[in-house]
Amino acid sequence: MDALDFGPRKELLTLVRSLRQRLQLDGEAGRPLSYLTRPVDVPGRRGLAITAEATAPAGETGLNGLGSALEEVRKELGECRRCALHRTRRRLVFGEGNPKADLVFVGEAPGADEDAQGRPFVGRAGQLLTKIIEAMGLKREEVYICNILKCRPPGNRNPEPDEIASCEPFLIRQLAAIRPKVICALGTFSSHALLKSEAPISVLRGRFHSYQGIRLMPTYHPAYLLRNPGAKKLVWEDVQLIMKALRNGV
Numbered sequence: 051m052d053a054l055d056f057g058p059r060k061e062l063l064t065l066v067r068s069l070r071q072r073l074q075l076d077g078e079a080g081r082p083l084s085y086l087t088r089p090v091d092v093p094g095r096r097g098l099a100i101t102a103e104a105t106a107p108a109g110e111t112g113l114n115g116l117g118s119a120l121e122e123v124r125k126e127l128g129e130c131r132r133c134a135l136h137r138t139r140r141r142l143v144f145g146e147g148n149p150k151a152d153l154v155f156v157g158e159a160p161g162a163d164e165d166a167q168g169r170p171f172v173g174r175a176g177q178l179l180t181k182i183i184e185a186m187g188l189k190r191e192e193v194y195i196c197n198i199l200k201c202r203p204p205g206n207r208n209p210e211p212d213e214i215a216s217c218e219p220f221l222i223r224q225l226a227a228i229r230p231k232v233i234c235a236l237g238t239f240s241s242h243a244l245l246k247s248e249a250p251i252s253v254l255r256g257r258f259h260s261y262q263g264i265r266l267m268p269t270y271h272p273a274y275l276l277r278n279p280g281a282k283k284l285v286w287e288d289v290q291l292i293m294k295a296l297r298n299g300v
C-alpha cells in the first residue's frame with residue numbers, strides 16, 4: 051500500500067481532495083472562493099449563522115429570501131414544465147430553510163399539503179420531521195429541506211425515472227449552492243437518486259456515504275415512520291450519527 055495513505059500525509063491528501071471538491075462546488079454555484087470570505091463556522095451550528103439572506107421576508111418574487119446562488123436556481127426552474135407533473139401540480143415546491151445550512155434533508159416529492167402550500171414537509175410527515183429536527187437540538191429554519199421532485203406526483207404515486215431525470219439537475223444545483231456538511235436522504239427514492247444505488251434503504255441506512263464529497267446519511271422517510279413507528283429508533287440512531295458528525299465539524 052502507498053505510504054501516502056498513512057498518517058499526516060493521508061490527512062493532507064484528504065484536505066487537498068476536500069478543498070478541490072469545495073472549489074468545484076463553489077465554481078458550480080458561481081461563487082469561486084466564496085468560502086474564504088465566510089465567517090468562521092461553529093462546529094455543528096453553522097445553521098445559527100443565519101444571514102440577512104436567510105431571514106429576509108418574502109419579496110414580491112416569492113423567492114422567500116433565498117441565498118443568491120439558490121435564487122439563481124429557483125429563477126432558472128421558473129414555472130417549470132420539464133416533465134408531465136406540471137400539469138397536475140397546484141404549486142411547485144422548491145425547498146426552504148437556511149441557504150447556508152450545515153444539514154440538508156432531501157425527501158422524495160411533495161404530497162397534498164405541500165402541493166397546496168408550496169412548502170416542503172408541512173403535512174403529518176413534515177410535522178414528524180420537524181420534531182426530529184428539534185430533537186437534534188436544531189430549529190427547522192436552521193436546516194434546509196427539499197425534495198428530489200418539486201411537483202407532486204398524482205395520488206402520491208412513486209416518482210417515475212423520467213421525472214427524476216428531469217428534476218434532479220435542480221436538486222444537484224441546490225446542493226451545490228448550499229454546500230452542506232451533511233445530507234440526510236429521507237427514504238428510498240431520495241437515497242437511490244443521490245447515491246445511484248438500488249440497495250434497500252434498510253441496507254443503506256446506519257452509515258455515512260459520500261455524495262460529491264459531502265457526507266450523506268440515508269434513513270427512513272417520516273411517512274414510513276407514521277406507518278411503522280417501530281422504525282423511529284433506527285432513525286434516531288441515524289440522526290445521532292449526523293449530530294455527532296456536525297459536532298465534530300464533519
Ligand code: SF4
Nearest residue numbers: 130133200201216217
Ligand atoms: S417535477 Fe421538476 S421537472 Fe417536473 S415539472 Fe416539476 S419542477 Fe419541472
